[in-house]
Amino acid sequence: MGQSSGYNYSTSVLQLITIVSCLVVLSCLGSVSAYKNYTVGGSLGWFDALEKPDVNYQKWADSKNFSLGDFLIFNTDNNHSVIQTYNFTTYKFCDYDENIRISFKSKLSEYLQFF
Numbered sequence: 001m002g003q004s005s006g007y008n009y010s011t012s013v014l015q016l017i018t019i020v021s022c023l024v025v026l027s028c029l030g031s032v033s034a035y036k037n038y039t040v041g042g043s044l045g046w047f048d049a050l051e052k053p054d055v056n057y058q059k060w061a062d063s064k065n066f067s068l069g070d071f072l073i074f075n076t077d078n079n080h081s082v083i084q085t086y087n088f089t090t091y092k093f094c095d096y097d098e099n100i101r102i103s104f105k106s107k108l109s110e111y112l113q114f115f
Contacts, residue, residue, distance in 0.1 A: 035069040045075040 044055045
């Protein structure tokens with residue numbers, strides 16, 4: 001009887017580990033979703049408040065449910081550039097030399113001086 005109960009115990013533990021592992025895998029699969037593309041400002045695009053006072057970016061952002069991996073698309077005119085910065089100092093001093101310029105086909109023109 002000693003061996004029989006030990007065998008049942010190890011089988012039960014193995015079954016429990018298998019069930020828990022399957023549940024973990026299934027829960028991970030359920031949380032994975034495809035990325036989404038979001039056009040910032042919707043049909044009004046990405047502009048400063050002086051050019052397009054009707055655009056309320058806070059209201060627009062509040063209406064979205066962003067997830068890791070989503071893409072933000074900035075539709076603007078040729079008077080604006082979009083540069084990805086990695087820290088506040090670079091953003092604050094508008095020093096884009098150490099940042100990655102995001103390349104994509106558009107009607108934007110490159111400007112080397114920012115105010």
